[in-house]
Amino acid sequence: MTERPEPADEPGGHGEDVTLPDWERRFRAPRVSLPQWALDAPDRSLFISNATGTFELYTWDRATGERRQATDRPNGTVHGTLSPDGAHVWWFADSDGDEFGVWHRQPFAGGPHEAAVPGLEPAYSAGLALGRDGTVVVGRMTEEVGTTIHVARPDGSAPVEIYRHRESAGVGDLSHDGTLLAIEHTEHGDAMHSAIRVVRLDGTPVAELDDTEAGTKDxxxxxxxxxxxxxxSRLLVGHQRHGRWELLIWDPLTGEQRELACELPGEVGAEWYADGSGVLIEHDYRARSELWRADVDGHTLGELTRVHTPAGTVAGATARPDGSVEFLWSSAAEPPRVQSSTGATVLDPPGETAPPSLPVQDVWVDGPGGAVHALVQRPAEGEGPFPTVFDIHGGPTHHDSDSFAAAPAAWLDHGFAVVRVNYRGSTGYGREWTDALRHCIGLIELEDIAAVREWCVETGLADPERLVLTGGSWGGYLTLLGLGVQPALWTVGVAAVPVADYVTAYHDEMEALKAMDRTLLGGTPEEQPERWRDSSPITYVDRVTAPVYISAGVNDPRCPIRQIENYVDRLKERGAPHEVYRYDAGHGSLVVEERIKQTRMEIEFALRHLP
Incomplete structure (x- = not known):
């Protein structure tokens, strides 16, 4: 039940309406993602925008400036890519947000869409790779089989299965000449730490890189x-051999591998420059990020050169064929923008710019597992102690950052202080911090959150009688668990798409999350009943004293609806104060008005029940 992306949190809208409050205008302000570009036709780009009020895919011809809405579905579309020649847009077609579907494609210039790989039944996506000769590699995951990977040739023949395993796996990348395929897999049973296998397109193994063979699964x-x-045939790989994510280059044909030493204290990801001369490194550390270029000579990394970005968070970057870098940047106070390392604005959304919000303060608090980092925002007016919202991030392998977010800004505008805690399990603080949850999930995170809560009360920031615990996905899980495990600490709970009854959730959720939960808890509910019981919110539901608000997507494959209904039934039996809002979508909504409605309901519920 991990790797749950946050519910869509910053939808956009239509025209400017200054009569609306700022918090609604932030949601409605049009947004654009970082454009991806076709590898062999770099003027053809694809981006996501909420300009119509729902997040959809858009094409952009940089040569002519023309933009076109490519998808139009009631619950939105955000998973898509371009073919290498830029001729087609590919997008994943699920049903009402349930993440179970097939790949479709349509011409870049517009026209009818079609099932892209006939012969493959709907499944959860396990990756996609498109070759320059028209070859397609599709990863699929189902409850009955596990993971399968299929190759479809451009001659129209039926797709051929080249990989199958019960454990989770996924398509990594296809080599430039289309002869080698990299697969990330967890056949060793540890869904948090993948190995890599390179095969030819008939499934013949070429080489294996597996750091779990070094004597630890971590x-x-x-x-x-x-x-x-x-x-x-060189493959750029991220590794964790020295306590954080770093880089190496591996040639699966020769077996040569070389770690790329870069003295950056946080965790890194990277992509190649278009000519293979270097790599663009994205460095995440303590809730902020920065970009670097490093030249590559064979298997050796050259000197790092900083790519200037403002202080804040880079939520994606790409190196263009001319050597420039485009990136999506924001901070807690400033709305996102797509910029170039040349200083130019790359892509402006139409319409109103979102009103700014307030900056974050960094706080470090001693916790039982080490220093805990929290991001704190104070209301623009008034003196503490304030009513305070502890807004807990999802994941758990994720982190809150100094980035723009409409929902926390809405709480600020209503007079709340907002505290976001990067508890143990969060990324950006080293492998030991991220992996600390094993076999005791939920309870460890709550220890760190409680330590930060104590600091907030002792320093006069937070009113101990007016504390809201809230979050979505894993944050919603921690909200319900915290209300039962720490009932004296919280006044109100607001949980979005949460895990509520962990055992039932396991039996109903998508297969990849089952594998992750077995890793986190050391086995199935039948193999480790005590661990599952101790980490499940429903175990403690009779201890909950705070009023509880829960929102849930009825088509959610990650935090399914049945286990939430079990928890709500227990609240009903006790006559405990609660409200439940069910909506027709999956793991969060991509529709602007829906997100505004949910945020309004959450804040109004808290205001009604706070002293």
């Missing part, structure tokens, strides 16, 4: 991409 690898040059 070392993982990630595929970052083959070198973008024909005949070049």
């Amino acid at each position: 070392l993982g690898l990630s595929v970052l991409g083959f070198a973008p040059v024909d005949g070049d």
Whole structure:
């Protein structure tokens, strides 16, 4: 039940309406994602926008300036890519947000869409790779089979299965010449730490890179991409051999591998520059990020050169063929913008710019597992102690950052202080911090949150009688668990798409999350009943004293609806104060008005029940 992305949190809208409160205008202000570009036709780009009020895919011809809405579905579309030649837009078609579907494609210039790979039944996506010759590699995951990977050739023949395993796996990358395929897999049973296998397109194994064979399961690898040059078999890989994510280059044909020493204290991801001459490194550390370029000579990393970005968070970056870097940047106070390292604005959304919000303060608090980092925002007016919202992030392998978010800004505008805690399990603080949850999930995070709560009360920031615990996905899980495990600490609870009854959630959730939960808890509910019981919110539901608000998507495959209903039934039996809002979508909504409605209901519920 991990790797749950946050519910869509900053939808956009229509025209400017200054009569609306700022918090609603932030949601409605049009937004654009970082554009991706076709590898062999770099003027053709694809981006996500909420300009119509729902997040959808848009094409952008940089040569002509033309933009076109490519998808139009009631619950939105955000998973898509371009074919290498830029001729087609590919997007994943699920049903009402349930994440179970097939890939569709349509011409870049517009026209009818079609099932992209006939012969493959709907499944959860386990990755996609598109070759320059029209070859397609599709990863699928189902409850009945586990993971399968299929290759479809451009001659129209039926797709051929080349990989199958019960444990989770996924398509990593296809080499530039289309002869090698990198697969991330967890056949060893540790869904938090992948190994990499390179195969030919008939499934023949070429080489294996598996750091879990070093005697510990706590070392993982990630595929970052083959070198973008024909005949070049070098693969850029992320590794965790020294306590954080770092880089290495591995040639699966020769077996040569070289760690790329870069003295950056946080965790890194990277992609190749378009000519293979270097790598663009994204460095995340203590809730902020920065970009670096490093030249690559064979398997050796050259000197790092900083790519200037303002202080804040880079939520994606890409190196263009001319060597410039485009990135999506924001801070807690300033709305996101797509910029270039040349200083130019890359892509402006239409319409109103979102009103700014307030900056964050960094706080470090001694916790039972080490220093805990929290981001604190105070209301623009008034003196503490304030009513305070502890807004807990999802994941758990995720982190809150100095980035723009409409929901926390809405609480600020209503007079609340907002505290976001990067508890143990969060990324950006080293592998030991991220992996600390094993076999005691939920309870460890709550210890760190409680330590920060104590600091907030002792320093006069937070009113101990007016404390709201809230979050979505894993944050919603921690909200319900915290209300039962720490009932004296919280006044109100607001949980969005939460885990509520962990055992039932396991039996109903998508297969990849089952694998992750087995890793986190050391086995199935039948194999480790005490751990599952101790980490499940429903175990403590009879101890909950705070009023509880819960919102849930009825098609959610990550935090399914049945287990939430079980928890709500227990609240009803006790006559405990609670409200439940069910909506027709999956794990959060991509529709602007829906997100505004949910935020309004959450804040109004808290205001009604606070002293």
